[in-house]
Amino acid sequence: xxxxxYVLAPNSVSRIMFTxxxxxxxxxxxxxxxxxxxxxxxxxxxxxSALGFEAFVLNLRERPIWPAISDGSAILTAWLxxxxxxxxxxxxxxxxxxxxxxxxxxxxxxxxxxxxxxPAMVGYxxxxxxxxxxxxxxxxxxxxxxxxxxxxxxxxxxxxHRLPDGWSLDAISSATPLDTLRTQLKLHHSVSMIxxxxxxxxxxxxxxxxxxxxxxxxxxxxxxxxxxxxxxxxAMLGALALVSGIFWLIDPQxxxxxxxxxxxxxxxLGAFFIATDPVSAATTPxxxxxxxxxxxxxxxxxxxxxxxxxxxxxxxxxxxIAVPLxxxxxxxxxxxxxxxxx
Amino acid sequence: xxxxxxxxxxxxxxxxxxxxxxxxxxxxxxxxxxLIVPVRQHIGEPARPCVSIGEKVRKxxxxxxxxxxxxxxxxxxxxxxxxxxxxxxxxHPSGLSDLCIHIEPDGQDIxxxxxxxDYQSMHPSTLRNLLRDMGIAGLGGAVFPTFAKLNPGKAVxxxxxxxxxxxxxxxxxxxxxVMRERADDILRGAAIMRHLLQSDEILxxxxxxxxxxxxxxxxxxxxxxxxxxxxxIPTLYPSGGAKQLIKIITGREVPSGGRxxxxxxxxxxxxxxxxxxxxxxxxxxxxxxxxxxxxNVGQAQxxxxxxxxxxxxxxxxxxxxxxxxxxxxxxGPMMGIKITDLHAPAVKATNCxxxxxxxxxxxxxxxxxxxxxxxxxxxxxxxxxxxxLYWFARSKHFDKAREYALFDCIECGCCSYVCPSHIxxxxxxxxxxxxxxxxxxNERASNLAxxxxxxxxxxxxREARERAERLAQKSAAKPAGDEAKQAAIDAAIAxxxxxxxxxx
Ligand code: SF4
Ligand code: SF4
Numbered sequence: 001x002x003x004x005x006y007v008l009a010p011n012s013v014s015r016i017m018f019t020x021x022x023x024x025x026x027x028x029x030x031x032x033x034x035x036x037x038x039x040x041x042x043x044x045x046x047x048x049s050a051l052g053f054e055a056f057v058l059n060l061r062e063r064p065i066w067p068a069i070s071d072g073s074a075i076l077t078a079w080l081x082x083x084x085x086x087x088x089x090x091x092x093x094x095x096x097x098x099x100x101x102x103x104x105x106x107x108x109x110x111x112x113x114x115x116x117x118x119p120a121m122v123g124y125x126x127x128x129x130x131x132x133x134x135x136x137x138x139x140x141x142x143x144x145x146x147x148x149x150x151x152x153x154x155x156x157x158x159x160x161h162r163l164p165d166g167w168s169l170d171a172i173s174s175a176t177p178l179d180t181l182r183t184q185l186k187l188h189h190s191v192s193m194i195x196x197x198x199x200x201x202x203x204x205x206x207x208x209x210x211x212x213x214x215x216x217x218x219x220x221x222x223x224x225x226x227x228x229x230x231x232x233x234x235a236m237l238g239a240l241a242l243v244s245g246i247f248w249l250i251d252p253q254x255x256x257x258x259x260x261x262x263x264x265x266x267x268x269l270g271a272f273f274i275a276t277d278p279v280s281a282a283t284t285p286x287x288x289x290x291x292x293x294x295x296x297x298x299x300x301x302x303x304x305x306x307x308x309x310x311x312x313x314x315x316x317x318x319x320x321i322a323v324p325l326x327x328x329x330x331x332x333x334x335x336x337x338x339x340x341x342x
Numbered sequence: 343x344x345x346x347x348x349x350x351x352x353x354x355x356x357x358x359x360x361x362x363x364x365x366x367x368x369x370x371x372x373x374x375x376x377l378i379v380p381v382r383q384h385i386g387e388p389a390r391p392c393v394s395i396g397e398k399v400r401k402x403x404x405x406x407x408x409x410x411x412x413x414x415x416x417x418x419x420x421x422x423x424x425x426x427x428x429x430x431x432x433x434h435p436s437g438l439s440d441l442c443i444h445i446e447p448d449g450q451d452i453x454x455x456x457x458x459x460d461y462q463s464m465h466p467s468t469l470r471n472l473l474r475d476m477g478i479a480g481l482g483g484a485v486f487p488t489f490a491k492l493n494p495g496k497a498v499x500x501x502x503x504x505x506x507x508x509x510x511x512x513x514x515x516x517x518x519x520v521m522r523e524r525a526d527d528i529l530r531g532a533a534i535m536r537h538l539l540q541s542d543e544i545l546x547x548x549x550x551x552x553x554x555x556x557x558x559x560x561x562x563x564x565x566x567x568x569x570x571x572x573x574x575i576p577t578l579y580p581s582g583g584a585k586q587l588i589k590i591i592t593g594r595e596v597p598s599g600g601r602x603x604x605x606x607x608x609x610x611x612x613x614x615x616x617x618x619x620x621x622x623x624x625x626x627x628x629x630x631x632x633x634x635x636x637x638n639v640g641q642a643q644x645x646x647x648x649x650x651x652x653x654x655x656x657x658x659x660x661x662x663x664x665x666x667x668x669x670x671x672x673x674g675p676m677m678g679i680k681i682t683d684l685h686a687p688a689v690k691a692t693n694c695x696x697x698x699x700x701x702x703x704x705x706x707x708x709x710x711x712x713x714x715x716x717x718x719x720x721x722x723x724x725x726x727x728x729x730x731l732y733w734f735a736r737s738k739h740f741d742k743a744r745e746y747a748l749f750d751c752i753e754c755g756c757c758s759y760v761c762p763s764h765i766x767x768x769x770x771x772x773x774x775x776x777x778x779x780x781x782x783x784n785e786r787a788s789n790l791a792x793x794x795x796x797x798x799x800x801x802x803x804r805e806a807r808e809r810a811e812r813l814a815q816k817s818a819a820k821p822a823g824d825e826a827k828q829a830a831i832d833a834a835i836a837x838x839x840x841x842x843x844x845x846x
Contacts, residue, residue: 003435003769006675006703009357011717011762014708067710113711113763137817166533229720278715283729309730334725334747335351335585336598 008234013112016227017072020273024079027269030214031087034207035139038154039087042094043079045064045158049095050078061107069132073112077101080274081121084266085127086138088149088173091158093134095122117320118280121313128308136309140174141207144198147171177205178265179309181256190253204264212268219272231285233271235292236299237262243300261300270299270312280320286330287323294319348593350586352721353578356512356676358551363634363642364516368523370646371633371659376425377445377650379405379416380432384479385486386412390605397424399674400454402627405443405476412478413716414487419629419648422447431683433653433672442687443648445650456625461534461624466493470537476621477628477690480613482506482582483673485691488618491608492538498539501606504591505532505615507548507555507576508582511674514694516632521548521555525562528612532566537732539608544570545614547587551577557780573654579676580754584609586723598750613693633692637671637698647688653695654684672696675703676755679790708798709764718757718767724750728757732767736773740781743774753774 005118015315027146031039054074054162058065068074081097101123128135134206142148147167149157156162163169177200194200222228240261245257261267266274275281275295282291302311370730373804382388388408397417399405406416408425428442434440450622461469473489494500505528509517511830521528530540546563548556556574563570575581575590585596588607596602602609613632629649633656636642640661647656653670671678681695688695718728734743758767 002706002766003680004671004673004675004677004753004756005768006671006678006698008706008758008764009356011355011760012764013713013762016713016715018764025734035381058789067708071710075711111711112711178841181440226717278713281714283714283716283719283727287804298509331746332343332725334598335589336600336750337747338595 013073014071017076019225019227020076020222021072021079024083024215024273025219026218027083027211027214030211034141034143034210036053036142036149036154037088037151038149038158039082040138041151041154041158042082042085042087045091045094046078046082046098047075049098050074050102053099054107056112057103057107061111063111066321068112071112074102074106077106077119077123080269081143082121083134083269084120084124087172088154088157089134090161093127093131094270096130097127099123100126108156113279115279116323117270117305118274118316120277121274121316122306124313125317129315134205136175137169137173138176140172140199143206144174147196154204161251176265176309177207177208177301181264182303182309185254188325191256191300192253204260207262211265215268215272219268222276228272228276229285229288230294231288232281233306235250235289236271236275237267238302239293240267243297247300247304252328255304261303265303266312267299270295270316273315274312280316280323282323282326282331283331284327284332286332287326288325290330291319346450347573347575348590350560350581350589350723351476351725352502352723352756353580353586353792354759356579358577358758359636360515360551362591363513363636363644364518366641368519368632368644368646369659371648371651371656373420373449373451373648374651374655375446376421376561377429377648378442378652378685379419379445379650380430380440380442380689381406381416382432382440383416383485383690384414385484385648386414388441389413389416390428391441393424393427393443395424395427398422399424399445402454402456402629405445406628408474412487412490414479415475415650416443417477417627417629418445419650420445420447421450421452432685433679433681433686433689434553435679435681437680440651442650444790453823456500458623458625458663461537461622466538469534473618475627476617478614478617478621479690481613481617481630481690481693482584483488483677483691483693484526485689486528488610488614491537491610497603497606499542500603500608500802501542502592502606502608503532503536503539503544504588504602504609505544505612506582506584506609507546507552507559507612508551508580509586510549510577510579511678511694513636513696514577514634514674515636516634516644516693518555518611519634520616521552521634522558524616525558526565527619528559528615529562529568529570530567530623531568531615531617533566534618534622535608535610535615536568541632542569543606544568545591546570546572547575547581547591548572549577549581550574557649573797576799579756580723580752583754585752591677598747600806623819628690631688631692633688634694635660635697636694637695637697638665638667638702640664647692649689650687652687653681653692656688656695657684657697663697663699665701667697668700668703669698670695671698676759678752689718698834702841706766706833707764709765712761712763712765715762717760717762722758723754723756726751728767732736732770733763735770740774740775740778748774748778750761756788778828 036291054067058068081101083315101119105117106115107123241258244261245258250255282288297314299311301315387410390409391406393405400421403418404415405418410417422445425446430442468736478488521621559572563572578588594605617628632644633647634644635656658768670681672681712729722728730746753768755768
C-alpha cells in the first residue's frame with residue numbers, strides 16, 4: 001500500500017542517463033569534425049553490443065529486460081568506454097571491452113546500482129592489459145593525417161582491418177600526446193622541445209584538446225542540471241593540478257605543466273563523466289572530495305611513474321575499492337547532532 | 343527592521359496548488375446529520391467517555407474525560423443526543439477503527455454556560471488546567487496537548503515564542519486563511535502563551551508565498567501591545583517543520599532527542615494560538631477547526647468545521663469533482679495519510695482533506711535499484727544519508743539504521759520526492775522504525791518479566807534465610823522440628839530456582 005509522499009518530482013534514472021548522453025554529444029561532434037566519422041561506427045558497435053549483452057544477461061538472470069534496457073545506463077557505459085579507447089579500434093576490441101563492462105563489471109555484481117567498479121573502466125582496464133597494441137593506435141587529427149578515413153573506409157578498417165590501397169596505418173594514426181611525451185622524455189628531450197612537435201597544440205594534443213574542452217562544456221552542463229555535484233570533478237582536477245604543479249615547479253623541463261595534465265588524456269572526460277558515475281563513487285560530501293582527490297593524485301602518479309600512459313581508469317578503479325571505507329569515515333553529522341550548532 | 347535569516351539543509355519546491363482554495367473566505371460548514379467524536383485525537387492517553395447513550399448534551403460539554411497527565415478531554419461539538427459509544431473508522435495511518443462518541447445534533451447548537459477568564463490574574467497552573475479542560479491540542483499536525491508545552495518548568499521562562507505560519511505543504515491553506523482573516527485573535531492567543539512562558543519576544547514565521555497573510559499579521563502586530571515580529575521566510579518545503587523553522591529563524595538546531603525548549607524556543611501553530619484565545623478569552627473549548635478541502639473538487643475552499651463531521655459531508659460541500667476520484671488524503675501530499683473510509687470524521691489533526699484524481703496524482707512508476715546518486719541526501723532537511731538508511735532498512739540491519747540516525751528522520755518525504763529510481767524511501771523508514779520499536783517493546787516486556795522473577799527469587803531466598811536463621815536460634819535451644827524441615831525445603835527450592843535463573 002502506498003503511503004506518503006504521493007507526489008514525485010519529474011525525474012527518472014533514464015532521464016539522468018539520457019541527459020548525460022546528451023552532454024557527451026558536443027565532444028562527439030568535435031571528434032567527428034577533427035578526427036573523422038570513425039567514432040560513430042565504434043559508438044554504434046558499442047551501443048548494439050552493450051544492449052545485446054544486457055538483454056542476454058538479464059534473460060539468464062530471469063529479470064525483466066525492458067526496464068533495464070530502456071534506462072540508458074548500458075548505452076552510457078558503452079559510450080564512455082568507446083570514448084576512452086581509440087575511435088578506430090577494431091570491432092572485436094570494442095565488443096570485448098563491452099563484454100567486460102556489462103557482463104563482468106555490471107551484472108556479475110548484481111546489475112545497475114550494485115556494481116562496485118565503474119563498468120566502463122573495467123572494460124578499459126581489461127583491454128589495455130590484454131591488447132596493449134591496438135589500444136595505442138589512435139586516429140590522428142585531420143590536420144596531421146596524410147589521408148582521411150571517410151565513413152566507408154572507416155567501416156572497412158574497423159571490421160576488416162583493411163585500409164585503402166597504398167595507405168599505411170602510420171599515415172592515419174598516432175600515439176596519444178601523453179604517450180609521446182613519455183617516450184620522448186625517455187630519449188632525454190625536454191618538455192619544451194617535445195611540445196614543439198606537430199602533434200601538440202596550444203594546451204595539450206592537437207585536436208584532442210578541443211575534444212577535452214567539449215567534455216568540460218558537457219560537464220558544466222551536467223552541473224547546471226544538478227546531475228553531478230561539483231565535489232568530485234573539482235577535487236579530482238584540483239588534486240591533479242596541485243600534484244603536477246609541484247613537480248612542474250621543481251623541474252619544468254622534465255614535468256609537463258598542470259594545464260597540460262588537466263587537458264591531456266582522459267582528465268576532463270574522467271573528471272566529469274567517469275569519476276562522477278554515482279553507483280561506484282563515494283556518496284557523502286566529504287567522501288566525494290576524498291574520492292575525487294584520490295583519483296586526481298593516482299592519475300598523476302600512474303602517468304608519471306606507472307606502466308600505463310594514462311591513469312584515469314586505474315585511478316578510478318583503485319578508488320572504487322576504497323569507497324565503503326571513505327563513506328563510513330565521512331558520515332556528516334545530521335541535524336541536531338552537531339557539537340556547536342545547538 | 344530586517345531579520346537575518348538562516349537556512350536549513352536541503353528542501354524541495356513541489357508544485358504548490360495553494361491558490362485554488364484561497365479564492366473564497368473561510369465558510370461555516372453546516373451542522374452534519376451525525377457527529378462522530380473519537381476519544382483519541384491527541385498524542386497521549388485516550389479520553390474516558392463520561393456520557394451515556396441517550397443523554398442530551400450541549401455544545402462544549404465534556405463528553406469524555408482526560409485520563410492521565412498527557413491526555414485531553416473531548417467535547418460535544420454541538421447540542422444533541424448521544425446515540426452510540428462505539429468503534430468507528432477514524433483517520434489514522436493504520437486504517438483501524440477507534441472508540442467514538444456518536445452524537446445526533448438537534449440543530450439548536452446550544453452552548454453550555456461558558457465565560458471568559460482573566461488570565462493575567464490566574465495562577466499559571468490554573469491557566470494550564472483550563473487549557474487542558476478546553477481540549478486544546480496543537481493544530482499543526484502533531485496534536486500534542488498544548489497545556490503541557492506551555493510549562494517552562496525549571497527553566498522558569500522560555501525566551502522565544504515562535505508561531506509557525508510556515509504551512510509549507512502543497513495544497514493546504516487553512517493557516518494562510520486563518521492568518522488573513524483572524525490575525526488579531528491569533529496574536530491575542532499568542533499573548534496568553536507568552537504570559538505562561540514568560541517569553542521576551544514573539545516571532546511569527548510565514549513563508550513568502552502568503553503575502554496577504556504576512557500583511558494581515560503585520561497590521562495586527564502593529565496594533566498589538568505585545569512585542570511581535572512577523573518574519574517572512576523563503577518558500578521551501580519543509581520550512582514549516584518545527585525544527586527547520588527554528589533553524590531558519592534562530593540559526594540553531596534542536597539537539598537530537600531533545601526539545602526545542604532546550605535551546606529556549608517554544609513553537610506553536612498559528613491555529614493553536616487562535617484556539618488558545620478562544621478558550622481563554624471566550625471560554626470556548628476546541629470543538630471546531632478550519633479545514634482546507636481541495637484537490638479534485640468542484641470549488642476548493644476552507645471551512646470552519648465541527649470536530650466529528652464526516653469527511654464525505656465536507657467533500658460534498660465543494661460540489662462535484664471534475665474527474666473520477668482516485669482516493670482521499672488527510673493532510674498534504676508530502677506527509678498526509680490515506681483515508682480509506684470517508685465516513686471517518688474530521689478531527690483536531692485534520693488540516694486538509696485532499697481529494698485525488700488519477701491525473702493530479704498519477705500512481706508512481708515501478709521502483710528501480712538505488713543508483714547512489716545522493717539526490718536524496720542533498721534534499722534531506724535532517725541531513726541524513728537516505729540512501730544508506732534505505733540500504734540498512736531493506737537488509738534489516740536495524741542497528742546500523744539507528745546508528746545512521748534513523749530516528750532523526752522527520753518523514754518529510756523530500757528524499758522519496760526526488761529519487762530518480764522512484765523508491766518509496768519513507769515507507770522503508772517507517773517500517774524500520776516500527777520494527778525497532780516492536781523489538782524494544784518486546785525487550786522491555788521480557789526485562790520486566792525477568793526483573794519480577796528476580797525480585798521474587800530474591801524474596802523467597804531472603805525469607806528462607808530468615809526462617810533458617812530463626813530456626814538456628816531456636817535449635818540452639820531445642821531439637822529441629824517440622825519448621826526446620828520446611829525451611830530447609832524452602833531453601834532448597836530457592837537454590838534450585840536461582841540456579842535455573844542463572845543457567846537460563
Ligand atoms: S535518490 Fe534514490 S537512487 Fe538516488 S541515492 Fe537516493 S535512494 Fe538512491
Ligand atoms: S523523509 Fe527522512 S530521510 Fe527522507 S528527506 Fe525527510 S528527513 Fe530525510
